Structures are given as structure tokens and as C-alpha cells.
Amino acid sequence: MSKTTESMEPLIRMLDMADSLPAAVTLRARSYDLLDLPGGATVVDVGCGAGRAVDELNEQGVQAIGVDPSEEMISVARRRRPDADFRLGDAHHVPLADGEVAGYRADKVFHELADPGKALEEARRVLAPGGRIVLIGQDWDAFLIDSDDPRLTRTIVHARADQVTNPRAARRYRNLLLDAGFEHVALEIHTGVFTDATMLPLLTGIAESARAARAITAEEEAGWADEQRRRAEAGRMFLALPIFVASAVRPGD
Template sequence: MSSKSFMSSKNREAVEEHRDTEALLAVLDAADQMPSATRLRTRSYELLSLEPGSTVVDVGCGAGRAVAELAGRGVHAVGVDPDPWMLGTARERWSAAEFRQAGAEELPFTDGSVRGYRADKVFHVLQEPGRAVAEARRVLCPGGRIVVTGQDWDAIMIDSSDAALTRTIVHARADLLGAPRAGRQYRNLLLDGGFGDVTVEVHTGVFTDPAMLPLLTGLAESACAGGAVSRDQIDEWLADQHRRAEADRFLVAIPFFVAAASAARPPGA
């Protein structure tokens, strides 16, 4: 292969990756603007027990909305994300905010230098969520607060004319993730990581707007690509969902787990 052909191939891959990221960003933006998502973010900020002027890190910050909202509440908010394209978007949108490139397993902070830690829809993509919890414990100061939120990918509920096929699609998509059931495991992850005062809430998002159809398309296409279902099955299943959306009979329910805890204080503190 010539160097020109190789570069053309790499450029095509970069373009496709860029398009995929843009598509993901569009879905995330649509979801973030829903009232239920706004309420969930607000609840996560409340559970952080914010102290004015303290440092709070938002891990997996994506396009930076939560970082800007946290900064508006009087804290020094820092967004961390491993995706340079997402960080570029965040810096364009929120030029006054601070963002750093890093993964959840290796944060750019010294021991005990952070008062609050927030991770939203992050742990399910990690192969070892426990490593991220250990890193959170390292950077949090004694008495610091951690809040993790996210959906349980194996518990997504979709109204459908074919319940068995729907279960197959949901489970097949979940199994492609690093830790698809991390949401239901948050409590034990935090306890195993040495955190105390652990609380868990479940907020179920109910979506009847056709704007969520891309989510179902992503689920179905991933299940098909993984070989769990056929193209004909997916086409018919998606057609059914589009018919439901057109007839105002569309419904998806997603349980979002919200866990909060405190980093242990030294004895007598």
C-alpha cells in the first residue's frame, strides 16, 4: 500500500470517527435538555454538598454542561475527559471553564486535593470500575463527596410488539459494554472502595418523544452487528418503533442510579 493510500485510509477513518462523535453529541445534547435530565443533574449537585471555592471534578465531562453549571454554583469545577474532540467542543462552548484530558483511572490531581467528585454515565464503559473508584478515593480529601450516576443498560424497558426480540436486543447491546450493570453495583463499588455514608437512589426516565428513536436505532444496530439478531429482525423492529412514534404510542423507560458517599475522615476528625 502506498503512503498516499495509507493516509487516505487514515483520513477516511478520522472522518468517520468524527461523524460518529458528532452523532453521539447530538443524542447527548437532546437527552441533556430534557426536564428529567436537568432534575437528575441538579440532584447530583445537591448530593455533592458543595462548598464555595472548593475544587470539584466532573469525570467524563463530555461537552462540559455540568462543569459550567457547577462553576455557576460557586465552586472551582474541572472537567476531565479522555476524548480530545469532546474536550474541544467543551472548550468552545464554555471558554471560561477548565478542562483536562484524562481517563477515570488516572486523574491529573494530587492526593486529597479535591472536595467533590462527580461521574455521570461513565462507569458502564469501563472494564474495571473499581479502579476508577480507587482513583476517586485517592484524589478526594477526607470528608469529600463522591456522586456517580448512570443508567443500567441491562434494564432498559421498551414497549414493543415483540417482547422476546426486544429483550434480546437490550441484553445483546448491554453485553458489548465494559460494565453494563454498573448502576446496580454502585453501592458495593463504593463500599469496597472504602467510602462511607453510601446512599443509592433510582430515578426512572420515561421517554415518549420520537427524539429518542436514535437511541433505539443504536441499540438495534449494535445487536445486529454483534450477530445476536438478523437484519430482517432489526428492520421490522425499528419499523414498529417508528409506527409507534408516529401514532404517539412510543415509550422507553430507563432506570438511572444515583449513588453518593463520603471519603472517610481520620479518626477523631
């Protein structure tokens, strides 16, 4: 293992933990159902990370291709799943031929893109006529957090969202797909609710980000994070994350 890959191990462990949560497992399964692919069909998972979805799709009898912009992530995916097909690329430059796949899946990707419309043009290019696309993502400006200080909480959530390239991309999925010429566009909202310490690092992390952006003071960060820790220890933490799942069909030529 390279030193660079070793340095990513904490991130990979965090992603593995998040992917193992029951809500995440259910959401991935729903995305596979929405792809609705016959056995032997080819699907690309853009932003595949360490390759869990690629592995699960292959187990369902389709031919999955994982694409990710991180050489380190691709290295981890290939090491974990040496028989799977992983390629270096990104949502704007998918290493596939025109019309090569019957399905396109992107999970927690579009909020990182400055130009989601361009990415959907690329998705339409690699999809065969009648191919299906599924997008999954959270709205970074719609975290619902219980706190004794709602004003400060709003400031923290908005400050963290402002550091994301496209924080509200998920709420735009439907219109983005329509603008790109996709048909049969449908949208679902699944809400993850967390009331224990599982997501405490996420909450303290967004407070830290807000302080780093000078949206709040160090004292406000410390006080808010301490409150969330106390809530977690007492089983009174509340975090709700709306997750948007959009599906559509590439029209025939």
C-alpha cells in the same frame, strides 16, 4: 475547527439534545445537591464531555475541573467555555494531587470501565477526607420497552448490553463504593419515561447493534424498528430507563 472535531459534531449534537431533556436537567441538579459543596470548594467532573456540568457547577459558586479522555471533547469544551478548567485524563488517571478536591462527580462513565474498583481507588485518592462522591449511570441490561414481541425485545436489549464494557456497573454502585471504603453510601433510582419520538434513534440503534452482533436477523431488526416507528408516530412508544444515582463520603484519615 479541526477535521477530527468536525467529525464529532453529530455526536456532540446528540449529547446536547440528551442533556437538554427535562429529566436530564433535573438529574444533574440532583447530583449537585448530593455533592453538597460550600461556595469556593473544588469539584472534579470525570467524563465531562463538552462541559455542561462544569459550567453549571461554576455558576453555583464552586470551582469545577472537567476531565475527559477525549482530546476532541476537551477541545470542544475549551472552545465553548474558555474560562473553565478542562484537563485531559480518565477515571483511572485523574490529573489531580492527593486530596485536592472536595467533590467528585462521574455521569455515565463507569459502564465504560473494565475495572470500576480501580477508578474508585483513584476517586478516593483525589478526594480530601470528608469529600463527597456522586455517580450517575444507567443499567444497560434494564431497558424497559413495550413491544408486540417481548422475546425479540429481550434479545435486542441483552445483545446491546453485551457490547458495553461493564453494562451492569450502575446496579453495583452501592457495593463498589462500600468495597472501596466509602461511608454513608446512599442510592437513588430515577426512571426516565419516554413516549414520543425523542428516543426513537436510541431504539433503532440498539436493534442495529443487535443485528450487527448477529443476535438477530436483518429481517427481525427491520420489523422491530418499524414497529417502534409506528408506535412513536401514534404516540404509543414506551421506553423506561432506570437511572442509578449513588452518593458517598470519603472517610477521614
